[in-house]
Amino acid sequence: MSYNLLNKEEVDKLKANQPERFNHEMKGGSYLKLQNLDLTPLEGIDVDKLNEAARIMRGFIFSMLEASQSGHPGGSSGKVEQFFGMILGGAFAFDPLDPKNPGRDRLVWSAGHCSPGLYAGLTVLYESLKKVGQGFDAKKLRAVMADDLPRFRRHDGPQGHIENYYPLSDIATGPSGHGMPSAGGMAIVHKSSGLSTNVWAFMGDAESEEGMTYEARNILHTVGADNMIVAFDYNHNGIDGLIEEVVSSPMINHWLGLGWNVIEIDGHNILECIYAYRLAEQKIFDNGNPTVVVAHTLKGKCYGVVEGTHKSHGAPAKHDDYVQVMKSLRFDIPGVQGEASKDIEHVLSQLTSEVAEYISERLDIAKSLVKTEQELVGEMKTKLGDRPLVNPITIRRPDTLPAELVFEQGKNTATRKASGAFFEWLMKQTAFFWSGAGDLSGSILVNKSEDVYGVVSRKNPYGRGIRYGIAEQNMAMMGAAMTADRLPGGFAPVSVFGSYAVFSSMMCNAIRLILIGNHLYPEHKGFFILLSAHDGPETGEDGPTHQGLYWMSMYTAYPGIKVYKPMDANETVEMLFYALEKGEPIALSVARPDTPVFVRGENACCGQFVPEVREAVNGAYIFKDYRNNGKKKTTLVIAGMQVLKNTIDILPDLEAQGYDVKLVAVTSPELFEDLRKTNPEKAHKIFSDEDRSLAIALHAGWKGFLYPFLLPPDYEKRTIAIDTYLKSGSVSEVYELAGLTASDIKERVIKILT
Template sequence: MFKIDLSKERLSQEEIKTLEEMWRRCARRIILSTTLAGCGHPGGSLSSLHMLILLYALIEHDPKNPRFPERDRVVISHGHISPGVYSVLCEYGYFPEEPFLMEFRRAGSAFGGHVEQSVPGVEWNTGNLGQGLSAACGMARALKLKEIPRRVFCVMGDGEQQKGQVIEARRFAVKFGLNNLCALIDYNRLQIGGRIYRVMPQDIAHEIKATFWNVIEANGHDFNDLYQALRRFVTGEVLCPEKPTAILAQTTMGKGISFMEDDEKWHGMALPPDLAKKALEELGFDPSEVDVLLEKRKSYEISFPVFPHEPEPVEVEVGEPILYGPEVKTDCRSAYGKALASLAELNNKKGEPPKVLGVSCDLEGSVKMTAFRKISPLAFHEVGIQEHHAATVAGVLSKEGFLTFFSTFGVFAVDETINQHRLNVLNETALKIVATHCGLDVGEDGPTHQCVDYLGLLLNLIGLEIYFPADPNQTDRIIRYVAKSKGNVFVGMGRSKLPVILNEAGEPFFGKDYVFTPGKADLLREGEEGTIIAFGSVMPQVLSAWEKLKSEGVSVSVLNMASLRPLDEKAILNAAEQGPIMVVEDHVVETGLGSLVAKTLAKHGQSAKLCLKGVTRYGTSGKPADLYREQGLDADSIVKDMKELLA
C-alpha cells in the first residue's frame, strides 16, 4: 500500500508521479461507475479526487482491518461524491474494482449512491449535507476521551458551508479543544444551482476564521501544495495548534476532463456512453470498455458482502434500583437524573475514560443532569443551543464505545432533530434519547413547547425502541434497562410531579421486585366490562377515573402501555375480547397510541368498540390539569366517555 512519510517537507518527483497515476486510474473509475449506473455525481468526485488520494497516503489506516481502534478517521460530509471515495478505497485495496463498477447504485448493493458504512473504509453514512462535520467532531471527541493520539479528517463541499449545523460543529470543536480535527473543503465554487456566491453569498474563509479555526488555503489539484497544507496540520505548524484546522482547497468541478470542467451540469449527472468514451480517451484508456462493461453489468449478480458496522460495545453496571415510596410525589425527570447519576458513580472511574456520557443543550438543570455533571464533569457535554449538532455528536459517541444519553425538551429532542436521528438510525448508532417536557403536561410554556407529536414522528425510525414511564419508579427501571440495551432508544416523560402508582393494597406497583420488560403492558387495575389503555403523564387522571367508575359500580381494567415499541399486541387483543377499549394519551390522536391500538385490532381481525381520547387541537398556556380538562383528558371526562362507551 502506497504510504508517504510526513517527516519530509516536500513530495519527491517519484511520489508525485505515483499519485498522478493513481489519480488517472481513479478518474477512470469515477467515469465508468456513474455511466454504468446511468446516474451519480462525477463532477464533485473529480474535484475532490486529489485530496482523497493524497489523504489516504498520509493517514494511519489498514484495508485489511478497516475498524482497528488506533486508526485515523476520514468522514465524507458531501456523501454524493461516493464514486470518488469508492474509487480511492479501491485503489488502496479495500475491495476489488469489479463489484464496485458492476454493483454501484443497484438495489441490494453495498455500494450506495451516497457513501455508506456497508462499504469497508467508510466511517459514516452521509448525504444530508451539513452533518458530516458534526460526525467528525464526535469521532475526534471520542479519540480525546480515550486518549488515542489519532486524527479525524472531514472532507466537505463548499455549498454545504451554508448550513447552520456546520457552524454549530465549528464552535463545538473549538470549545472541546479538537485540535485533532481537520476539515478539507472542496472549494470548486459550484453547486446544483450554479455559482455558490449567487445561490447564497458567503465568505467561507472569513467565516471559519471567525469561529477561531486555523485556515490554510491550498491548490486542491497540486499534490505538493496539498501535502504541505496537510503536513502543517499534522505537525502543528499552524497559528493556533490547540485549535482545529480547515484546509480550503481551490478546485475545479470535473477536473481532468476538458468538457466537464467548471460546469455545474456534471454535479449530479452521469456522462452518457458517448461522452464517457471521450473522457476515457482523454485519460488514456480504451473507450471500448464502456460497451463491454455495460453489457456485463446487465447479467452481473450482486455478490459483494455488506461490511458489518455495529457500535463498539460498552459494558456497564446498572446498580440497584431506587425505590420511591407511597408518600413521594416527584417528576419522572428527577428520577431519571438520579438514575443517571448512579450510572456515573458506578462506571466513570477517576483516571480512566468515562463509560457513560451525557449531552444536553443549555437545559442541564431542567433535564436533571446537574448531579451527573458534578460526579463526572469530563463526561458531560454542554453543547449550547445547537440541537442539530448535539444530536449527531451524541449519536456518533454512542457508536464509539460510550453509553450516551442525549437529553433536552421533547420539542427539541424530536421535532427539532428528527432528521439527525434518522441519520443516526441509518448509521446503526446506540443512542439513548431521553426527552423531558413532553405533551400538554409542559403547561404554561404553551403550544410551541408542548411536544404532542413525538410518537408519530419516532415510529418512522425503523428499529428505534420507544418507552414512556408512568411514574418515578418505572422511570428508574426503564433507564437502567436502556443502559444495557444495544440499540437506539427513546424515553419520554412529562414535566410535572406525579404520584407513585400504587397497587390496590397501597404499595408501589413498580416495587422492589418489578423488572421492566420491553413489549409487556402493565395491568394496573383489573375489571370486567372494558379497558382503559394509557401511558405517561395522564395516568393519574386515568386511575382517578377508575376509582370513580368503581364507586359507581362500573368495572374496567387499566393497562399501562409504557412500552410503545415493541408494543404488547397480545394485551390489546385480550382487552378487545373483554369489551370496549378507551385509549387516553397526552398526544395527537391520529398518530399516537390510539392509532397503534386500532392498527393492532385491524391486523388481527379483532373487533372492539373504540374511544380514542387525546390531543385534538394545539394547547394553550395554562396549568396541565386545565389543559387536560380542555381536551377531555381529565378524570371526569374519562368517566363520562367510558360510561357512554359501555352503554
C-alpha cells in the same frame, strides 16, 4: 469632544480623529497559504506516480457512472488528489488489511454523495495490493474491487451514498452537512478519552451552508478539538448554481471567524495536499484549534464540458461525451454503450506494476502510523486516571439498586429527576459515557451527570459533559454519531443528549442517519438516549410552542429506535436499565412536574394489586384489573402519569354508573408489540383480544401513539408495507427488495385472505 453621529459630517470627523473605531481585527484561528508556493519535494513522495494513480481513479469514477447512468461525478472527481494526498501522504493512520482497526484514524465523507470517489479510490488501493501479490479476502474487508464497479448503485453493488462498513468510511452519510458534525462527535470522544488518533472529514463547500455545520464549528473550536481535520472541497458550486448566490461573504471568514485554523491549497496539486495534511496532523499552529484545509478545486475535474460547473454535480455525461472524456484521459476504451464493464477492465489494465508497488509501499507507511490497541488503551489509562474503564454497554441492573435510584413510593417525584439520577450514577460506573443538553442541562437535569467529571473544555479536556448550546440538530448529530464507533479496547461510547420534547422533532434526520448506520453495520451499533424532557401539556404556562404533544410520531415510525414513556420515577430507572441491556437507542419521555411514585403490591390501588416496577419494561401492564362483578366491562389504555392519575380520580364515578373498568398502563407501545411476538401468552394476559374490543385509549398527546391497542389484533399480519431500511437500486429493484412488486402483492394479499 462629543459627536452627533446622525450628522454625516460628524461621522467623517470621527473617522478622521479615531479611525480605530471603524476597524476591527478579526480574532480567530491561524492561517497559512500554501497555494502556488514553491514547495521542496518530500522524500518518498513520487508526484508523477500519484498523478498517474489520480488519472486511473478518475477513469474508474467516470466508467462506473457510465455503467450506472446515475450518480455524482462532480464532487467525486474534484476530490481525487485530496484523497491520495490524505491517504498516501504520510499523515493518515490506516491499515488496508485491517480497515476497522481501532487504532486507525477515522474518516467521514460528509459529502456522502461522493461515493464514486470513495469506491474508485478503494479500487485503486486494493487492486494495487492484489497486483503486487498481497492476499486478502475482499468481501470480508468490504473492499471495493474493479469487478464491483459495474454494479454501482444497484442492490448488490456499491451503494449510492457512502455507508459506514466500507474501509475509509466511518459514518453512513448522504444528507449534506450532516457528516461533518458526525465526525466532530467522534473527535470529541477520541480527544476527551486521551487518544492520539485523528478524525478527518471530506466536506463540500455547498454543504457548509447547512446550519448544523456552523453549530459544529463553534463547539469543536470551543472544546479544543485539534484532532479534527476537515478537507474542504472549495469548488464554488452546489447543485443549483454558484454557492456565492447563498454565501456571498468570504468563505474563509466562516472558518477563521469561528476559530479554526485554515490552510489554503490548490486541491489538484498533490504535493500541496500532502504538505497541508501533514502540517495539520502535526498541529503546526500549536494553538489547540481544529484545522480546515481549504482546497481550491474544479467541480467535475476532467469531466468534459461540465468541468467547473454545477451541472457536473449529479448527472453522468451522455455516452459520446463520456467516450471523449475517457479518450482525453488517455484511456483507449472500447466505448460500447451498455458495456461499461469492458471500459472498467481497460482502466484497470492501465494500473502498472510500478504504480501498484508504489501505492503498496505508501500503504505500508500508513499502516505503520496505526498504534497498537494496547498502546492506545495505555494512553487512555494514563489520561483518565482512576476512572473505571468499563464498557458501558455491558453494564447491567444490579440485583439491589443503589439508594439514589430508588424513589419512595407514595411520594411525588418528577420522572426527569429519576433520569437525572440514573445518568449521574451511570457516569460514575464508566469512563465512556457522555451527557449534554441544548442549553437546558439544569432544567432537564443532566447537569449532575455533567458535574461528575465536568464539562469538556480546553481547561478540562477529559470532561464528560458537553455544552451543545441552542443547537438541537448538531447536538443530535454529534451525540448520536459519537456512539457509532468502537474505541481501542472495544469500548463503545454511550451518550445522552436532551432538550424539551417539543424540540425533539428538530433532531429527526440526524438521528435517522445513525439508525441507518446501526442497521447497516451492527458491529458498530451505537446506543444513545434522546432525552425528550418536559413532555406533554404539563408545560402548560409556556403555551403551545413548548407543549410536547406530537414529537414522538416520527420516532415511533423509524426502525431502530423506540419511544419509552415511563409512568413514574421508579419505572424510569427500570426502563433505562432495560434499554442499556437491549442496546437499542431510545427516545425517553420524561415530565417536568413532580408526580406520584406508585405504591405497588397488594391493595395498592383501588383495592387491587399493582405489579412490581420491572413490569414496565413489557411496554404495558395491568394497573387495575376487572372486578368481574357482572357490570359492563371497558378497558382504558393509558399513556402518561397525569392522565392515569386523573382517570383514577374518576373511577368511582364510572363504577357507580355501572362499569367494570380495567386500566392498562402503557410505557411503550413498541415494547408491548415486541412482547406480543416473544411472549404472546403474557401479552394476552395483560391485554387480551376481548380487552382490545372494549378499549378506549387516553394519551395527552398524539393519538396515534396508542393506535396499536385499538387496531385489530392481527393488524400487523394484515399490513403490507416497508418496516426496514432498504438498499440502492432501480425502482423495480427497490420494490423487489421491499416485497412490493405486482407478484409480491398478489402473493401476500392471497396469503392474508386465506
